[in-house]
Amino acid sequence: MPSTIKKLEKQLEEANSYEEWKSLAIEHDRGSGRAHWKKIDKTSLYDYASIRSRLERLRYFRENNDNIGLLFTLNEGIHGNMGGMGKPVLYSRAKFGTKNLIGDYVDAIVDALEHLRSLDSDHPGFLERLDFFRRASKCYGRSALMLSGGAILGNFHVGVVKSLVEQDLLPDVISGASAGSLIAAVLGTRSDDELKAFLDTERLIEELRMEMDLVNNGLSNATPRINHRMLKEKIAKLIPDMTFQEAYEKTGRHINISISPSDVHQTSRLLNAIASPNVYIRKAVLASCAVPGVFPPVMLEAKNVHGHPQPYLATRRWIDGSFSDDLPAKRLARLYGVNHFIVSQTNPIVLWMLHDAKSDQAGVVSSLRHFTMRSLKEWYKVSNTLVQKYFKSSPKIRRMANMANAVVSQEYTGDINIIPRYRFFDPRKLLNELTEEQLRFFIREGERATWPKLEMIRTSTKISRKLTDILEEYEAEELTHLSKQHQHHLGADLPQGRRA
Numbered sequence: 461m462p463s464t465i466k467k468l469e470k471q472l473e474e475a476n477s478y479e480e481w482k483s484l485a486i487e488h489d490r491g492s493g494r495a496h497w498k499k500i501d502k503t504s505l506y507d508y509a510s511i512r513s514r515l516e517r518l519r520y521f522r523e524n525n526d527n528i529g530l531l532f533t534l535n536e537g538i539h540g541n542m543g544g545m546g547k548p549v550l551y552s553r554a555k556f557g558t559k560n561l562i563g564d565y566v567d568a569i570v571d572a573l574e575h576l577r578s579l580d581s582d583h584p585g586f587l588e589r590l591d592f593f594r595r596a597s598k599c600y601g602r603s604a605l606m607l608s609g610g611a612i613l614g615n616f617h618v619g620v621v622k623s624l625v626e627q628d629l630l631p632d633v634i635s636g637a638s639a640g641s642l643i644a645a646v647l648g649t650r651s652d653d654e655l656k657a658f659l660d661t662e663r664l665i666e667e668l669r670m671e672m673d674l675v676n677n678g679l680s681n682a683t684p685r686i687n688h689r690m691l692k693e694k695i696a697k698l699i700p701d702m703t704f705q706e707a708y709e710k711t712g713r714h715i716n717i718s719i720s721p722s723d724v725h726q727t728s729r730l731l732n733a734i735a736s737p738n739v740y741i742r743k744a745v746l747a748s749c750a751v752p753g754v755f756p757p758v759m760l761e762a763k764n765v766h767g768h769p770q771p772y773l774a775t776r777r778w779i780d781g782s783f784s785d786d787l788p789a790k791r792l793a794r795l796y797g798v799n800h801f802i803v804s805q806t807n808p809i810v811l812w813m814l815h816d817a818k819s820d821q822a823g824v825v826s827s828l829r830h831f832t833m834r835s836l837k838e839w840y841k842v843s844n845t846l847v848q849k850y851f852k853s854s855p856k857i858r859r860m861a862n863m864a865n866a867v868v869s870q871e872y873t874g875d876i877n878i879i880p881r882y883r884f885f886d887p888r889k890l891l892n893e894l895t896e897e898q899l900r901f902f903i904r905e906g907e908r909a910t911w912p913k914l915e916m917i918r919t920s921t922k923i924s925r926k927l928t929d930i931l932e933e934y935e936a937e938e939l940t941h942l943s944k945q946h947q948h949h950l951g952a953d954l955p956q957g958r959r960a
Contacts, residue, residue: 614639619906
């Protein structure tokens, strides 16, 4: 048996499709006994008794067609980490999925929501149900995908995104910094059909081959500096000439691009259809990819009232978004009500220090990582304070100190973290040319790192995705409902003779 398990683990690492990986994972769970573990409710990892009790109540009201009782039970609270069932450790025991009880409970809630959605009844009425769906959606929150910086390592994001799109699990809220901004922009400017066509592996390799040409022509052995013109041409080929507002209207996806200040007294910004609707996405990506010392700071452009491009914040220049806001979780939470973050992390500055939260358990290595990161943050904070005090006449030094402090003080993980198996990469090669073989490697690595997380993502986002679908339908119907009510009241207010 141990030899069989080891063989399956090797096959899992080398799987070439999600279907193949899933079949092997299920077989591994059967052989290791984890399939049996999933069937047993009892565990110390979460409040299984509370979840079981709520599940039985939901089933009782559904079986007895008690819609009022069903709505009351749902009103008691819907949130993703009910009883601790959202803990990553619950998905670390088995290769595929987690406790059956968790899946059953989530399915029961989705079934109840769908049942209430389709009711043709006044008990509860349309407006009461609409109010509930709005409150439930706000309470439960929504998920976002955050794509970090990473230079050529950012091609890993492509495999992550490809897997999410194929499983229809791509969140509507997406952020990107540096290399991640390019992928975010691709997602935000293509319709679902266009995106699926773009992510076809062979077509994708052809598109990404442009990056090889860019690097080959733009770098020299002496001074690894990207050619400004060629980078703009590459971005122009990959990203349509659109503003953030135009992109949102086309795709319905909320894309967000982080940019960092190039001056001491500036603050970072998160560009999107809410805060900067008329800014051109191409320029935003160009700014977010402007690595200091490699690429010059960038001035943004926006569409004016006449439809022509003009400078946006003309006195300011912007650089690589990873330096100040690699993962803009707080801003996404404020703008979109996001409380669940899926992170694809390839930032080489911190990659070596990260661990997979899927298996986040107490241990010496994990403790050392946390201690090292905390100590480093405190040291940089103190150092930056001293630099700002004693180097007032040296803006360049102060700017570099601020940048270093910003990098160290950030959070680089989310609720579900997709991290490459490779943690160490020669920094001298981050801007080197990529062969077709290397491109395929990064994309496949992204896919293989995502497959073990798909069931966790599917379960964690199932309720929010259902609520979003229902609200879109109900809010469209609300206009019709209110219009009919308005016409009715107008008719009632008219004199008797006028009604005829």
